[in-house]
Amino acid sequence: MTTLTRNETAEFLLSHDRYCILTHRRPDGDTIGSAAALCLCLRKLGKTAHILQNPEVTDRFSWLHQGLTKEKAEENDTVVTVDVASPSMLPKAFEHLLGRIPLRIDHHGSAVSFTDYELVDPAAGACAEIIYDLITAMGCEMDSRMADAVYVGTSTDTGCFRFANTTAHTFQTAAACAAAGARVYGLNQVLFETNTLGRLRMQGWIVDHLRVFDSGRLAIVAIPRAVEEQIGVTSDDMDNISSFPRTVAGVCMAATLRETKEGDVKLSVRAIPGYDATAITAQFGGGGHKGAAGATIHLPLEEAAKAVETAMLALN
Numbered sequence: 001m002t003t004l005t006r007n008e009t010a011e012f013l014l015s016h017d018r019y020c021i022l023t024h025r026r027p028d029g030d031t032i033g034s035a036a037a038l039c040l041c042l043r044k045l046g047k048t049a050h051i052l053q054n055p056e057v058t059d060r061f062s063w064l065h066q067g068l069t070k071e072k073a074e075e076n077d078t079v080v081t082v083d084v085a086s087p088s089m090l091p092k093a094f095e096h097l098l099g100r101i102p103l104r105i106d107h108h109g110s111a112v113s114f115t116d117y118e119l120v121d122p123a124a125g126a127c128a129e130i131i132y133d134l135i136t137a138m139g140c141e142m143d144s145r146m147a148d149a150v151y152v153g154t155s156t157d158t159g160c161f162r163f164a165n166t167t168a169h170t171f172q173t174a175a176a177c178a179a180a181g182a183r184v185y186g187l188n189q190v191l192f193e194t195n196t197l198g199r200l201r202m203q204g205w206i207v208d209h210l211r212v213f214d215s216g217r218l219a220i221v222a223i224p225r226a227v228e229e230q231i232g233v234t235s236d237d238m239d240n241i242s243s244f245p246r247t248v249a250g251v252c253m254a255a256t257l258r259e260t261k262e263g264d265v266k267l268s269v270r271a272i273p274g275y276d277a278t279a280i281t282a283q284f285g286g287g288g289h290k291g292a293a294g295a296t297i298h299l300p301l302e303e304a305a306k307a308v309e310t311a312m313l314a315l316n
């Protein structure tokens with residue numbers, strides 16, 4: 001594996017063609033926005049480019065990929081991943097492509113390399129910020145659709161510019177998006193100022209069932225599948241719900257556990273600076289960022305919650 005700079009990555013992208021762009025499992029605004037912006041830029045530069053259809057993309061973000069996707073990667077495609085930190089983050093349907101992926105563009109600090117080349121910058125708040133740099137390095141001018149895509153990635157991964165990963169470069173990226181015609185107000189309204197009733201009911205349940213411990217510094221909530229079904233939440237309702245328990249005053253690190261359809265447990269940890277979410281998720285084979293990390297645990301919900309609580313207490 002060879003590490004590339006932004007300029008070297010731009011050269012790579014300019015000297016290849018027939019792009020097939022991959023997003024990660026449980027796709028969020030960053031992987032979806034990054035893929036859309038990169039695809040639109042490559043097309044504007046005269047390349048053939050598609051995003052491989054990710055079956056888990058929901059209504060919340062699917063509009064970003066309209067007209068950009070295809071269902072199958074072809075033999076001579078140049079495959080590029082965006083915002084994918086490890087092979088385990090690839091959707092099952094993409095796993096057969098492992099071993100023939102030349103390039104990975106990412107911003108995760110804890111990662112497992114799986115491509116020939118990679119551009120990884122853990123200092124970037126969002127992968128979309130790196131995509132913006134590449135667009136500029138390739139001499140492509142952002143249009144309003146590209147700008148929307150970069151803005152969605154950048155704003156969602158930084159919690160609308162509130163998280164600790166927000167830097168001067170994050171604002172520079174957002175400013176460039178605004179200048180290029182991104183619908184900043186409209187997107188903020190939909191992404192950060194709107195709650196479905198399902199989401200609010202789930203937040204109510206979380207408030208009632210949150211266990212706060214270690215003098216109020218740590219919190220954990222375990223959500224049974226049956227509760228999600230009873231409330232009737234969609235996956236969009238649950239998008240980034242794990243940020244919510246951390247917003248309780250005094251809580252420095254919060255873990256949210258959700259029972260999956262398959263009977264596994266999906267763990268998401270959120271932490272403020274000084275606490276490392278990956279220190280918890282790494283113990284369960286997961287990864288992520290210091291402020292936000294995840295893992296899948298193959299235990300019944302209550303046992304998983306006990307194990308996570310023990311891991312959190314052991315950090316002190």
Ligand SMILES: [Mn+2]
Nearest residue numbers: 030083127157
């Ligand atoms: Mn990201």
